[in-house]
Structure formats: structure tokens, C-alpha cells
Amino acid sequence: MTKMPQKADLMGSAGGEFFIKLKETTNGMLAASIYRKMYKLSLEQCRGPIIDIGVGQGPSSIAFALGVAHSGRSDKVHVIDQFEQVRVGPHKYSMTDLPDGCREANTEVFKNHMKAYGVEGITDVHPGRTDEVHGDFGEDVMADILSIDADGNIDRDFALYFDKVLLGGWIIVDDYADFIDRTGRSNLERFSDMNTSQVRAKWAGMSSLDRRRTLGKHLLIYILANAIEATGAIVKKQVMGSTAFYVKTSSRKFSKIMKIDAAELEEKLLKRLLTELSKQKDV
Ligand SMILES: C[S@@+](CC[C@H](N)C(=O)[O-])C[C@H]1O[C@@H](n2cnc3c(N)ncnc32)[C@H](O)[C@@H]1O
Numbered sequence: 001m002t003k004m005p006q007k008a009d010l011m012g013s014a015g016g017e018f019f020i021k022l023k024e025t026t027n028g029m030l031a032a033s034i035y036r037k038m039y040k041l042s043l044e045q046c047r048g049p050i051i052d053i054g055v056g057q058g059p060s061s062i063a064f065a066l067g068v069a070h071s072g073r074s075d076k077v078h079v080i081d082q083f084e085q086v087r088v089g090p091h092k093y094s095m096t097d098l099p100d101g102c103r104e105a106n107t108e109v110f111k112n113h114m115k116a117y118g119v120e121g122i123t124d125v126h127p128g129r130t131d132e133v134h135g136d137f138g139e140d141v142m143a144d145i146l147s148i149d150a151d152g153n154i155d156r157d158f159a160l161y162f163d164k165v166l167l168g169g170w171i172i173v174d175d176y177a178d179f180i181d182r183t184g185r186s187n188l189e190r191f192s193d194m195n196t197s198q199v200r201a202k203w204a205g206m207s208s209l210d211r212r213r214t215l216g217k218h219l220l221i222y223i224l225a226n227a228i229e230a231t232g233a234i235v236k237k238q239v240m241g242s243t244a245f246y247v248k249t250s251s252r253k254f255s256k257i258m259k260i261d262a263a264e265l266e267e268k269l270l271k272r273l274l275t276e277l278s279k280q281k282d283v
Pocket of ligand 1: 029129
């Protein structure tokens with residue numbers, strides 16, 4: 001077993017270097033400063049277990065787990081990831097490289113990183129999609145931090161995991177930004193030669209999943225997270241880059257708080273699509 005880094009290695013000026021190295025060695029997709037913030041939340045403001053969704057090769061899970069260890073708690077960091085990469089992403093192997101055994105191979109990479117940082121005993125890995133593994137968590141797991149960085153369908157993940165967070169606990173949502181990301185921009189091109197009624201006709205023929213994805217993950221998350229916050233279930237405390245940090249402010253069951261109205265969401269996305277297309281034509 002590798003020796004676990006000590007608190008002094010992660011705090012103060014030395015900490016900057018540590019989190020940069022953590023990002024580099026685990027192919028981290030977030031800024032090193034976000035992993036540092038996750039460590040400090042886990043160390044200083046966490047009263048229980050952590051649920052970490054969408055972990056790639058493991059930098060956030062390592063940051064959370066080191067916070068647990070350095071605070072002297074005996075809680076677990078429960079890790080959820082499908083560990084299957086369709087095209088690009090944080091994992092080492094994609095489904096094209098390794099159609100059979102992709103999940104197993106990427107899970108192994110993740111576990112080796114936990115060993116390399118001495119936190120394998122603190123992390124509890126659940127390989128699978130969020131909707132496949134949520135049943136693994138009984139009422140005994142009430143997390144004080146829930147971190148979500150998966151495929152953008154945060155309404156699905158709030159419906160599955162919000163009730164497993166303590167009142168006053170932290171909910172971290174990545175890719176929260178009011179902008180059209182690279183995927184969204186390239187999708188926009190498919191509509192660029194169409195007039196409004198052609199856009200509407202094309203939109204009507206698309207699946208709900210495709211409509212959600214058209215303008216990219218960031219905008220989808222921005223709209224969904226704002227709708228959830230508007231119910232009073234969560235309150236935003238900070239946004240670092242495109243990572244939003246919320247506190248849970250309602251103890252009601254998520255199903256009683258809200259149901260996302262799919263038609264309303266899609267109408268919002270269609271309106272934004274038409275606005276973006278008309279902006280392009282004005283240029
Ligand atoms: C943007 S990456 C996460 C990057 C990671 N947080 C980091 O700091 O490097 C998204 C992750 O979510 C996982 N993922 C996507 N959809 C998922 C789902 N429905 N259930 C579980 N994991 C999912 C992917 O396998 C991938 O590891």
C-alpha cells in the first residue's frame with residue numbers, strides 16, 4: 001500500500017503543487033483548484049459520507065477521501081461511474097478500443113489510482129450508471145456532500161440521490177454555465193441553413209434526448225439547476241469556473257418538491273436555439 005499524503009502536503013503553498021499533480025496523474029478534467037476546494041470541504045465542513053458521481057479516473061474521489069482521512073472521520077466516499085467511454089472522455093479505454101471489458105478495465109484504472117494515493121480503504125466503488133446502482137444505497141447512507149459530474153441529466157440524478165443528502169449538506173454540480181459549449185456549437189451548424197419553420201420541423205422529429213443535448217451539456221445543466229434552485233431545494237453558495245456549490249435547504253422528498261416539465265424544458269431549449277441561430281445570421 002502506498003503511503004497516504006499528509007495534511008501538511010495539501011495545505012498552504014505546497015497544496016497548489018499537490019493538486020496540480022493529482023490532476024495530471026489521474027487525467028482530471030476539472031481545474032486543480034476545484035479538487036483543492038473539494039478536499040477542503042471534505043476536511044472542514046463535512047459531517048458524514050460523500051457520494052461522488054462521474055469520477056473519471058478518480059481525482060475528485062481522492063480529494064474527498066484525503067479530506068475524510070485528515071479530519072479523522074471513518075466515513076466512506078461512495079463512488080459512482082459507468083466506467084464506459086463512448087468516444088472522448090476522462091477514461092483510459094473507450095468502448096471502441098475495448099467493447100468487451102471496458103467497464104472492468106476502467107474500474108481497475110480507477111482503483112489503481114486510489115491505491116497510488118493510499119485511499120482505497122476509504123472509497124467504495126459502484127461501477128454502473130446512476131440509475132443502475134442507486135439501489136445500492138440504503139437509508140444508512142446519508143451523505144453530507146453529493147458531487148455530480150456525469151452526462152448533464154442532473155434532474156435524473158437529483159431524483160435518484162437528493163433524498164440521500166443531509167439537510168444542510170453540500171451539492172456540487174459541474175458544467176454549470178450559461179453558454180453553448182463545443183458540442184452545442186457543432187450541433188448548431190446542422191441548423192444554420194434553415195429558416196424558423198424548418199428548424200421547428202426538424203426539432204419536432206428529434207427524440208427528447210437529442211433535444212436536451214442539442215445546445216450542449218453546460219446550458220442544459222444551467223437551466224435544470226436554476227429550475228431546481230427556484231423551488232427552494234438548494235441555495236447556491238459559490239461558482240468556481242463552471243462548478244457550482246449549493247447547500248441543500250429542504251428536507252422534503254425530491255419527488256414532492258419538483259417534477260421537471262419536459263415540454264417546458266424543451267420549449268426553453270428551442271427558444272434559445274432560435275435565438276442563437278438568429279444571432280449567427282445577424283453577424
Ligand atoms: C466529465 S466526466 C467526469 C470527469 C471527472 N469528474 C474529473 O474530475 O476528471 C463524466 C463522467 O461521468 C461518467 N458518466 C456519464 N454518464 C453517466 C451515468 N449516466 N452514470 C454514471 N456515470 C456516468 C463518465 O463515465 C465520466 O467518467
